[in-house]
Amino acid sequence: MAELTLTVVSPEREVLREEGVTLVLAPSVEGQLGILPRHAPLITQLAPGTLELRRGAETQHFSITGGFLEVMDNTVTVLADASENASEISRERAEAAREAAVRDLEEARRTHDDVMTTQARLALLRALARLRTVERARRG
Amino acid sequence: MASPLELRRRIRSVDNTRQITRAMQLVAASRMRRAQEAVQAARPYATHISGMIERLVLATGNDRLPPILQPRPIERTAFLVLTTNRGLAGPLNTNIVRTTVNEIEGTSDAIEISVVVVGKKGHLALRGLYTLSAVFTEISDQPSVIDIAPVTQLLVDGYERGDFDEVRMIYPEFVNILTQQPRVVRLFPVVLPEVQQDAREADIIFEPDPASVLQALIPRFVEMTVYRAMLELAASEQSARMVAMRAATENATELIEGLRLAYNKLRQSRITSEIIDIASGANALADA
Numbered sequence: 001m002a003e004l005t006l007t008v009v010s011p012e013r014e015v016l017r018e019e020g021v022t023l024v025l026a027p028s029v030e031g032q033l034g035i036l037p038r039h040a041p042l043i044t045q046l047a048p049g050t051l052e053l054r055r056g057a058e059t060q061h062f063s064i065t066g067g068f069l070e071v072m073d074n075t076v077t078v079l080a081d082a083s084e085n086a087s088e089i090s091r092e093r094a095e096a097a098r099e100a101a102v103r104d105l106e107e108a109r110r111t112h113d114d115v116m117t118t119q120a121r122l123a124l125l126r127a128l129a130r131l132r133t134v135e136r137a138r139r140g
Numbered sequence: 141m142a143s144p145l146e147l148r149r150r151i152r153s154v155d156n157t158r159q160i161t162r163a164m165q166l167v168a169a170s171r172m173r174r175a176q177e178a179v180q181a182a183r184p185y186a187t188h189i190s191g192m193i194e195r196l197v198l199a200t201g202n203d204r205l206p207p208i209l210q211p212r213p214i215e216r217t218a219f220l221v222l223t224t225n226r227g228l229a230g231p232l233n234t235n236i237v238r239t240t241v242n243e244i245e246g247t248s249d250a251i252e253i254s255v256v257v258v259g260k261k262g263h264l265a266l267r268g269l270y271t272l273s274a275v276f277t278e279i280s281d282q283p284s285v286i287d288i289a290p291v292t293q294l295l296v297d298g299y300e301r302g303d304f305d306e307v308r309m310i311y312p313e314f315v316n317i318l319t320q321q322p323r324v325v326r327l328f329p330v331v332l333p334e335v336q337q338d339a340r341e342a343d344i345i346f347e348p349d350p351a352s353v354l355q356a357l358i359p360r361f362v363e364m365t366v367y368r369a370m371l372e373l374a375a376s377e378q379s380a381r382m383v384a385m386r387a388a389t390e391n392a393t394e395l396i397e398g399l400r401l402a403y404n405k406l407r408q409s410r411i412t413s414e415i416i417d418i419a420s421g422a423n424a425l426a427d428a
Contacts (some may be wrong), residue, residue, distance in 0.1 A: 009185045011363070042344065043353055068357060079360070115294070
């Protein structure tokens, strides 16, 4: 049976390279996307959310803050803006980051600071994607 | 002539300076290794994104490119200049500033110029010469993509709004430990990766469609280009500092050697004259 190779790269590092993957679930901008082996070639944009991979009975979750996904010849390549394994994510820290981002965003909106608004908005999206991923991983 | 006490003080003072320069040299060496690893780690993303853009351009066709890729006449040019926040890095920042001045002077007078600076050193050197439209001095010397997001956001927004029609980036390329080469690259209009002549349009599904994916992907591509330049800057900064501090350490060692020699000579001549004093005194007593 054909299997998938999944590579996740962020600008900072290669986050993951897994062979023998049987299913990839990714948050496309058009909705949840499931990729099985022998999927047709595809290029799509990803929304912030959770990337899930299954290899037999084993499941792994990754947070993703948006990016792009390409399927070609049973190889799935994800260009993530940033990505982390669910096990690397600290719930408390993500929650604290979310609260800090919300505060910064309000502050930036009040002072009309464009740079700060952008930073705060990105920070908020990252924190939310992390929290959702931890939640998904916990539920299994 | 200096007194022995004065010489001893100077030796101690130079030795203290040498300890500092040596420590800085070692710190810079280890940070340089980390910076080089970061440059390596950024490579897979760059390879993949270039491949993806190539396939998207091929599928979109040159006549249906998204607005961000459509060529337009150049009337306003922005320069993005990357420099370090800290000094003691040899001629690194001076070279970048000189390249910037040459670039700007070499641009036609008909073109309106704006300058965006990253780094305190560039800010100090350029603020008297040009009007700076933005300055970023809060980016660490171990930059992350998040750190530079505001910089790229500014450029992408400005280009899309039409504040400028061209963006050139000036940064030091890390060639090796001894050489950092100032480089000028064009960020906008985006230089697309070379599309292979024999590349054929594969049957690819695009969601939502190639032009929209391309429109969203280009800012990431620019971000990646700026991020990699920031990593080159970081590696260059650390290696330039390491070399400068090594030269300073060696210089201090030489200075100390000279001072020790002078001190020892002085000490010896004092001892000699004292011995002569004692010996002649003893001789005079023996003669009596």
